[in-house]
Amino acid sequence: MKQQQGFFANTIEKISSWATAQSLWYYVAQSGCCADEALEALSCRYDLERFGCLQQTDPAKADLLIVNGAITKKAASEIRAIYEAMPEPRYVMAVGACASCGGPFACDEGDFSVSGVDQILPVDVYVPGCPPRPEAILNGLIKLQEKVSGKARSR
Amino acid sequence: MMEAGVWAKSWERFFGISTALPPPVIAALGMTFLHLCFVFPLVWVVLFFERKLGADLQARIGPNRTGLFGFFQPIADIIKLFKKRTRGITTQEAVWEMALIATLFSTVAILPTTEDLVFLNTGLTLIFPVLIFVMIALWAMFLGISRETVIGVLGAVRILAKATTAAFPVLVSLLCVGIRSGGMSWTQVIHVQGVLPHQWNAFSNPFLFVAFIIFVLGGLIALSIPPFDGSQGVSLMEYRAECVLNFSGTRLGLFYYSRTYALVMWCMAAAGIFLGGWNVPSFMRTYIEAAGVYPLAQFFEVSAVLVKTFVLVTVVIWVSRVSSRQRTDHVTDWVWKLLGPVSLLALMGTAIWESGVILR
Amino acid sequence: MEKLDLDNKNDASIEHHLGNLPKKTYGPFAAEISGPFRLDVTFDGEVIVRSEVETGYFHRKLERLLEKRRWKSILPLLDHLDPEGAAFTELAACLAVEELKKIEVPPRAQMIRIVVTEMTRISQHLGYIGRVARSVGGETLFHYTARDREKLLDLFELLSGARFSLNFIRFGGVRGDVTDGFIERVLELCEMIQIRPKEYNDLFTFTRSFVQRSAGVGVIEAEHALRDGITGPALRASGEAKDLRKDKPYTGYGQIDFDVQVGRGDVGTVGDAHDRFLVRLREIGQSVEIIRQALDRLPAGSFCSDPGEDRPPPAGEATVAVETARGQLRCYVKSDGGEFPAQMKFDSPSVALVKHLPALLPGQRVEDISFLVTGMDICISEADR
Numbered sequence: 034m035k036q037q038q039g040f041f042a043n044t045i046e047k048i049s050s051w052a053t054a055q056s057l058w059y060y061v062a063q064s065g066c067c068a069d070e071a072l073e074a075l076s077c078r079y080d081l082e083r084f085g086c087l088q089q090t091d092p093a094k095a096d097l098l099i100v101n102g103a104i105t106k107k108a109a110s111e112i113r114a115i116y117e118a119m120p121e122p123r124y125v126m127a128v129g130a131c132a133s134c135g136g137p138f139a140c141d142e143g144d145f146s147v148s149g150v151d152q153i154l155p156v157d158v159y160v161p162g163c164p165p166r167p168e169a170i171l172n173g174l175i176k177l178q179e180k181v182s183g184k185a186r187s188r
Numbered sequence: 189m190m191e192a193g194v195w196a197k198s199w200e201r202f203f204g205i206s207t208a209l210p211p212p213v214i215a216a217l218g219m220t221f222l223h224l225c226f227v228f229p230l231v232w233v234v235l236f237f238e239r240k241l242g243a244d245l246q247a248r249i250g251p252n253r254t255g256l257f258g259f260f261q262p263i264a265d266i267i268k269l270f271k272k273r274t275r276g277i278t279t280q281e282a283v284w285e286m287a288l289i290a291t292l293f294s295t296v297a298i299l300p301t302t303e304d305l306v307f308l309n310t311g312l313t314l315i316f317p318v319l320i321f322v323m324i325a326l327w328a329m330f331l332g333i334s335r336e337t338v339i340g341v342l343g344a345v346r347i348l349a350k351a352t353t354a355a356f357p358v359l360v361s362l363l364c365v366g367i368r369s370g371g372m373s374w375t376q377v378i379h380v381q382g383v384l385p386h387q388w389n390a391f392s393n394p395f396l397f398v399a400f401i402i403f404v405l406g407g408l409i410a411l412s413i414p415p416f417d418g419s420q421g422v423s424l425m426e427y428r429a430e431c432v433l434n435f436s437g438t439r440l441g442l443f444y445y446s447r448t449y450a451l452v453m454w455c456m457a458a459a460g461i462f463l464g465g466w467n468v469p470s471f472m473r474t475y476i477e478a479a480g481v482y483p484l485a486q487f488f489e490v491s492a493v494l495v496k497t498f499v500l501v502t503v504v505i506w507v508s509r510v511s512s513r514q515r516t517d518h519v520t521d522w523v524w525k526l527l528g529p530v531s532l533l534a535l536m537g538t539a540i541w542e543s544g545v546i547l548r
Numbered sequence: 549m550e551k552l553d554l555d556n557k558n559d560a561s562i563e564h565h566l567g568n569l570p571k572k573t574y575g576p577f578a579a580e581i582s583g584p585f586r587l588d589v590t591f592d593g594e595v596i597v598r599s600e601v602e603t604g605y606f607h608r609k610l611e612r613l614l615e616k617r618r619w620k621s622i623l624p625l626l627d628h629l630d631p632e633g634a635a636f637t638e639l640a641a642c643l644a645v646e647e648l649k650k651i652e653v654p655p656r657a658q659m660i661r662i663v664v665t666e667m668t669r670i671s672q673h674l675g676y677i678g679r680v681a682r683s684v685g686g687e688t689l690f691h692y693t694a695r696d697r698e699k700l701l702d703l704f705e706l707l708s709g710a711r712f713s714l715n716f717i718r719f720g721g722v723r724g725d726v727t728d729g730f731i732e733r734v735l736e737l738c739e740m741i742q743i744r745p746k747e748y749n750d751l752f753t754f755t756r757s758f759v760q761r762s763a764g765v766g767v768i769e770a771e772h773a774l775r776d777g778i779t780g781p782a783l784r785a786s787g788e789a790k791d792l793r794k795d796k797p798y799t800g801y802g803q804i805d806f807d808v809q810v811g812r813g814d815v816g817t818v819g820d821a822h823d824r825f826l827v828r829l830r831e832i833g834q835s836v837e838i839i840r841q842a843l844d845r846l847p848a849g850s851f852c853s854d855p856g857e858d859r860p861p862p863a864g865e866a867t868v869a870v871e872t873a874r875g876q877l878r879c880y881v882k883s884d885g886g887e888f889p890a891q892m893k894f895d896s897p898s899v900a901l902v903k904h905l906p907a908l909l910p911g912q913r914v915e916d917i918s919f920l921v922t923g924m925d926i927c928i929s930e931a932d933r
Contacts (some may be wrong), residue, residue: 048267049267049271051264052263052265053263053267055254056261063217076247082248083258084253085254094436120275120436147381161316
């Protein structure tokens with residue numbers, strides 16, 4: 034049960050979480066096949082900008098880190114550095130099977146990939162697929178918006 | 189101490205403020221009022237419109253989830269940016285940043301809203317925007333250098349290069365206007381123009397049309413507004429500001445806001461100087477004065493200015509979304525080699541034309 | 549100040565001077581590069597003096613993983629070598645295995661393979677145009693090319709169920725037959741795509757700002773390209789008319805009549821960035837012609853020589869090269885008669901392109917890094933495997 038705060042504090046909280054959810058500026062860490070589908074997701078047919086998201090080229094300006102594709106052990110520290118450069122509140126979306134759980138390159142088969150980016154970063158949304166359709170990526174974004182604005186139906 | 193009467197002379201009549209109040213108080217009240225009533229809503233609308241128009245040109249929809257048709261998107265952006273927990277900056281960076289924001293927002297004083305609401309209406313007001321953009325470029329350069337990274341320094345030098353090359357043609361084009369209007373205050377410049385387009389400064393003679401183009405282009409270049417906002421970057425959608433300004437969080441919110449404000453300010457100044465400003469048909473004014481609803485006249489005048497500003501802003505956004513970015517050295521190249529000489533030709537042409545008019 | 553002789557690598561004073569110059573690292577996930585690889589740049593003012601590249605950030609041991617899969621199961625994994633051009637990788641592997649198994653591919657299947665690979669080529673070139681436009685700020689063109697690419701991906705979805713990782717080409721032919729409806733839609737798409745380059749040219753290619761940025765910039769001379777092993781459109785842009793589809797035709801290309809598009813230095817020097825862009829733009833039109841001819845000649849017959857065939861290929865080795873949208877892809881397959889491949893090795897065109905970057909960048913300006921790197925059309929997925 035959510036702790037009862039005063040009406041004023043509650044409203045501020047609601048407004049600010051609504052604002053964060055509606056304006057998630059993202060940084061795409063593109064590595065791998067899902068980068069193509071993510072690029073299609075922000076193109077004109079599926080249009081990620083409808084949800085208020087802008088692409089940033091500087092992690093310091095972004096709230097959302099979208100990880101496409103497999104992360105190898107060599108690249109793990111680099112992606113951690115990008116995550117650290119983002120100011121809080123920050124979220125991570127793992128797109129694709131490789132980023133969610135290692136996919137076909139998971140650890141017990143090949144030993145260069147990290148089996149899922151959640152071994153390095155705290156992930157908020159997983160979007161499965163190989164590669165997931167742009168609609169699935171948008172669905173992941175909607176779920177993230179619900180989570181951020183506190184309306185999440187699932188944990 | 190400055191004479192109290194210089195500031196907001198017309199406000200005394202309009203709002204009934206006593207000029208016995210100390211000038212800083214009048215200045216603070218006036219700027220706040222102007223900012224809340226004009227600048228903030230206008231920037232909000234332009235930010236929203238920029239996203240939607242840009243999206244429409246690119247065969248997309250643009251933000252449509254935040255409020256009705258996405259109208260509250262800029263508000264959501266700014267609230268989110270102010271909420272972020274950012275790292276501290278050095279004292280050096282803080283100083284230059286405050287200088288930058290203060291300089292930019294001091295132009296609220298010269299926005300040509302209506303004759304009665306213009307805050308600062310002295311004989312040299314028109315030079316003010318040019319002075320401001322050179323100062324802004326200087327502060328941005330210092331801000332970039334104070335970051336002490338390679339890309340910061342390079343970007344800083346680029347910003348200053350653009351501003352200094354653009355300053356000369358813009359000043360010369362203002363001189364052209366000064367020739368026609370015989371002075372550089374808002375009252376003189378706008379009264380010499382009429383209501384109909386062919387009486388405006390931009391369309392009354394071909395040299396002044398050239399001066400108009402030079403004024404708008406030069407300002408966009410100097411203020412680093414798209415389409416001249418630097419060539420590094422994946423897309424227009426991010427606020428990189430040539431890697432100089434390492435803003436994030438609150439400061440990015442201010443920069444996001446102030447960049448659109450710079451565009452609006454420049455287009456409003458261009459609307460006042462070249463597109464007829466606040467002139468409305470005189471029959472409206474007499475009718476309203478006869479009816480006694482005095483503030484309605486101001487409303488129509490402000491609407492005239494806002495409509496012209498908005499049209500200009502639309503043209504700028506359109507061009508910026510459709511064209512690709514030029515490299516900074518190419519931009520400064522054509523500003524020096526093309527706009528400089530052309531502005532001087534425009535000056536000579538205006539002088540000849542106007543002397544012909546006077547002689548007639 | 550005396551001019552530095554950078555070619556004289558024994559000069560210790562050069563290293564000292566270069567050590568004092570500012571450096572920047574465009575790390576693996578930077579937005580300027582189509583990652584992930586590391587680009588270290590040393591510059592003097594705005595001009596790049598030296599650059600170094602480090603790859604390996606995406607090595608997923610794909611080739612070793614292929615050896616752990618049964619012969620039929622290698623095809624879905626192969627799609628991930630070059631995610632945009634899955635059909636080319638599948639074709640290369642299937643041709644190699646067919647050489648080992650000594651099967652004849654029926655002519656209908658050959659024409660269908662041509663259609664699918666040429667459609668993939670168009671899709672990749674549209675993606676290239678969009679990425680390059682985006683890197684210089686012409687975002688509108690990116691959205692327009694993505695809109696057209698989506699129609700093509702819809703056709704892929706109609707054919708095989710997936711947009712990028714097709715998994716359509718099989719040993720001995722293709723997975724299924726093409727229907728009349730598909731052929732009709734492909735011809736409609738060809739008509740639409742054929743008029744698109746004019747729209748892109750009006751919007752972007754010959755505009756003053758893009759021409760100024762790309763004409764004479766990033767010139768790759770033909771002998772440097774050949775020395776570094778660059779193939780594909782980048783080599784053709786430098787003036788060498790080498791195209792495997794003409795030189796060593798495979799899968800029925802011998803019957804198709806088309807022109808190899810070569811860079812002519814229309815607005816700048818031969819082999820500059822503009823030429824690399826133009827060659828790909830023209831190849832789109834050329835691919836449309838090829839698709840039309842292949843569909844015209846589509847003979848009746850089976851779509852796969854022996855669909856149910858499951859025997860592994862006999863022991864032996866085979867090397868096959870195909871011309872992908874980025875260059876020549878070579879596939880080496882070794883079988884020892886067992887259920888699993890003994891060795892599979894790929895040599896992809898992006899390897900040479902990445903290797904050439906340190907020679908391309910010096911002398912260019914910092915503002916052009918993103919544009920030049922994107923313009924080389926590097927796919928780290930296939931370079932690192």
